[in-house]
């Protein structure tokens with residue numbers, strides 16, 4: 001199997017860390033909502049945290065398949081308190097836009113190196129990021145529409161609690 005470049009191995013390791021950091025960020029948000037008694041929101045963010053872990057595993061598997069070294073780094077502690085119920089939703093959207101920019105950076109390197117296999121692997125992440133940005137934006141918009149009405153907020157909370 002073709003070797004990955006040193007730079008590629010490094011940047012994929014950084015992305016493994018970024019995905020785990022995303023998981024940690026969303027777990028903190030899940031804790032915040034659980035504390036507020038919004039168990040549907042909490043469930044949604046716990047599921048999101050789990051998804052981020054699977055993203056890190058995808059990248060880890062990719063490195064293993066190429067016999068490349070995996071370097072686990074420190075994960076920054078997330079904040080677990082926010083000024084209001086909306087703040088984590090806004091943060092999620094900003095964070096996903098940021099993660100998209102990280103994926104694009106890896107893609108830029110893969111294209112520059114004519115690393116076709118990594119380009120192919122990254123395609124999945126490109127469309128996943130699109131989906132995650134749309135989901136985050138939709139949730140923020142739903143909150144802005146329904147959040148100020150308690151009975152509608154309860155319905156949104158209930159809907160989020162059903163996320164698989």
Ligand SMILES: [Fe+2]
Nearest residue numbers: 019022052055
């Ligand atoms: Fe992710």
Ligand SMILES: [Fe+2]
Nearest residue numbers: 022096099132
């Ligand atoms: Fe994400």
